[in-house]
Amino acid sequence: MSGTGDGGGARDRDDEGRARNARPRDGLGRPMPYGTQGVRRQPEGVVRAPELTVVEAQELLDAGKPFHAHEVFEDAWKSGPEAERGLWRALAQVAVGLTHAARGNLTGGVRLLRRGAGNVEEWARETGSARPYGMDLDGVVRWARALAAEVEATGVVVDAGARAPVLRG
Known part of the structure; x- marks a missing residue:
């Protein structure tokens, strides 16, 4: 560099x-x-198999690194098939929502968690797939909406690792 x-x-x-x-x-x-x-830092522009994307993102989420998980999802969004780009983009939004909620940007966190949840739900509905690559998209949507509601109601900054979503349920 x-x-x-x-x-x-x-x-x-x-x-x-x-x-x-x-x-x-x-x-x-x-x-x-x-x-x-x-x-x-996560390297940018890495092309991964979708299953590996899910595994790496989950490891990062569990480690309290949702920003880095977002970058893994972003790689999939940018390099994956057109039909899946909405899924990976929505999951990236969810990860960024958790990032903001953990950084103390509660308004942005709530907004992105809800936007990401809505986009995950829309992708699943449009494609008829609620479990791509073993992911539980309904569970991710419920988690994101519940966390958004909690953050909005309490105004409490979250611990990203302790509140990480479970992608495969």
Whole structure:
């Protein structure tokens, strides 16, 4: 990666010249100061089998890293078959909703959890598939809506790892 990353005006860029932020990040994806130890970032643009996407995303969710799980879902959304893009995009929204609820952006978290739940539900209805790759989409929808309602009612920041959804139920 080129660029100084020292705040001196040069932008972090990858080998193709695209802007990238090389700052370390915490487990919820928040940028940390240069020189601090962050968590290992998910590589971008990885093409995985759908089953592996589900396994990796679940591991990240269980570890309290929903931001990183969102990136795994995003890879599937961008590289998968057109017919499944809505599913992976919706799951990415759910993961980002959990990210925001854990970061303390409760309004954004509630909004994204509900939007993601609605999009998961819509994809399942349109395709007639409630259990793609062994996932329990009805369970994911119930989880996201229940968490959104709880966060909205209590105003309490959630522990992402303790409140992770179970993708395969």
